[in-house]
Amino acid sequence: MTEKPAIKVEKLVKRFGANTVLSGIDLVVPRGQVTCLIGPSGSGKSTLLRCIAFLEEANEGLIEINGEPLGFTSGEYGERNRLPAAQIQKVRSHIGMVFQQFNLWPHMTALGNVAEALVTVRGMPRKAAEERAMAQLSNVGLSARAGHYPSELSGGQQQRVAIARALALDPDIMLFDEPTSSLDPELTGEVLNVMRELAQSGMTMLVVTHEIGFAASVGSKIVFLDHGEKIVEGRPDEVFGKPRHERIDQFLDTYLDRGAATLL
Amino acid sequence: MSWKLFWLLVEASRLTIILSAVSISLGFVLASLVCAAVMSGNRAARAAGRLFVSFFRGTPLLVQLLLIYYLLPQIGLNVPSEVAAIVGMSLCTAAYQAEILRGGFVSVPRGLIEAANMCGFSPAATFRRIRLPIAVQLTIPALTSEAIMMLKSSSLVSVVGVIELTRMAQDLAASTYRPLELYAAAGFVYLVINIVVAGLGLGLEKRMSWGRL
Numbered sequence: 277m278t279e280k281p282a283i284k285v286e287k288l289v290k291r292f293g294a295n296t297v298l299s300g301i302d303l304v305v306p307r308g309q310v311t312c313l314i315g316p317s318g319s320g321k322s323t324l325l326r327c328i329a330f331l332e333e334a335n336e337g338l339i340e341i342n343g344e345p346l347g348f349t350s351g352e353y354g355e356r357n358r359l360p361a362a363q364i365q366k367v368r369s370h371i372g373m374v375f376q377q378f379n380l381w382p383h384m385t386a387l388g389n390v391a392e393a394l395v396t397v398r399g400m401p402r403k404a405a406e407e408r409a410m411a412q413l414s415n416v417g418l419s420a421r422a423g424h425y426p427s428e429l430s431g432g433q434q435q436r437v438a439i440a441r442a443l444a445l446d447p448d449i450m451l452f453d454e455p456t457s458s459l460d461p462e463l464t465g466e467v468l469n470v471m472r473e474l475a476q477s478g479m480t481m482l483v484v485t486h487e488i489g490f491a492a493s494v495g496s497k498i499v500f501l502d503h504g505e506k507i508v509e510g511r512p513d514e515v516f517g518k519p520r521h522e523r524i525d526q527f528l529d530t531y532l533d534r535g536a537a538t539l540l
Numbered sequence: 541m542s543w544k545l546f547w548l549l550v551e552a553s554r555l556t557i558i559l560s561a562v563s564i565s566l567g568f569v570l571a572s573l574v575c576a577a578v579m580s581g582n583r584a585a586r587a588a589g590r591l592f593v594s595f596f597r598g599t600p601l602l603v604q605l606l607l608i609y610y611l612l613p614q615i616g617l618n619v620p621s622e623v624a625a626i627v628g629m630s631l632c633t634a635a636y637q638a639e640i641l642r643g644g645f646v647s648v649p650r651g652l653i654e655a656a657n658m659c660g661f662s663p664a665a666t667f668r669r670i671r672l673p674i675a676v677q678l679t680i681p682a683l684t685s686e687a688i689m690m691l692k693s694s695s696l697v698s699v700v701g702v703i704e705l706t707r708m709a710q711d712l713a714a715s716t717y718r719p720l721e722l723y724a725a726a727g728f729v730y731l732v733i734n735i736v737v738a739g740l741g742l743g744l745e746k747r748m749s750w751g752r753l
Contacts, residue, residue, distance in 0.1 A: 369660055371658070375655065377651050381674075382674065383673050392669065393656075396665050425750040426750075445660070
């Protein structure tokens, strides 16, 4: 298993009706590194992440998590066979996900949000689950807020609780779907710091982000998508350094103020 | 108006409260089933649920009560008129409550269900731990209104011979020739009961409030 990549995506196609959102994406996410998906809005990066999380089912192509097929396998004649639900759940249990809108359960406290799946899914006794949840909350600097409901927390705190909730289940791959896009600029930093620490601990991370600075400094690999296609992929210095791909230039010009683009 | 007359109204209101409470509770159980049917993947169940809702929401409760009252003996069930009243009221409120519940379920943000899904929740666990508590919290104000509506609609069961609050006021008005005072007093008793119900609803809402979604 060690030589297999954490995530391997082959010729992934996703259509919504007549609209092709992903047109044959290949992607390898190496273990223990941070891979960042960037690109303009509507480029398909969030859809790709959601396909890897199996929240969306791709129309064509295959996904492997730690070398195990997710959702579908390729049959003898190249046809796709759907795997049983239990098998899908088993493979997905390696994945933790953090959403743009946090998606904390509003009727549970921060502690309850983190402990819930440990009790409901893993069958841990409530007390042990809460102890573990408390440890996770203190890892993201929120042990003092354990008893607060999501509505009583700032956006940045909510997102850190969401990260703790995903980590409590001990995933070996973490997916982040624009984790700071709905945060005020001054709250973005605290979430990025938690993510930076997580990256340093050796977690395999796949991050959809508009934070180019974060991608350039923390990412080992940058993948640039546009119109459902992979345009460029490589180390940050290869992708952002000059000479730069024309589309990246356009993207940086349009999506960042010019000052930030020249800093890279 | 003498206290004796007023006391008769209060006594009659006991039946109003019992009929309403039983119907609203039975209606809630039935509504949960109807809501589940309407939201299920099974086409036959969905069609049956929709038919139930459109019939009991689309015809007057008065007509439903009369129908049930005359229908039950036809199929060999000789039940007291109180039972016919409860059956009619339960069926009617179930249709409304089912729609209220459905509205609550469709208002649960999809992202919350996706988060449960990513944490490995089974569909049943997602329902029990996430969708149900949120839907119930969202629907408490509407369910409280429905309970108040039913309490008031219970005055209709006098047509099948149940002597509840309105019917008692009617009878007393006829025998004492003091309709104005008696109907005013009956209205006052309804008002007091409903203020209590509204207060209970508000209390429940407060207890379950954990802020906005």
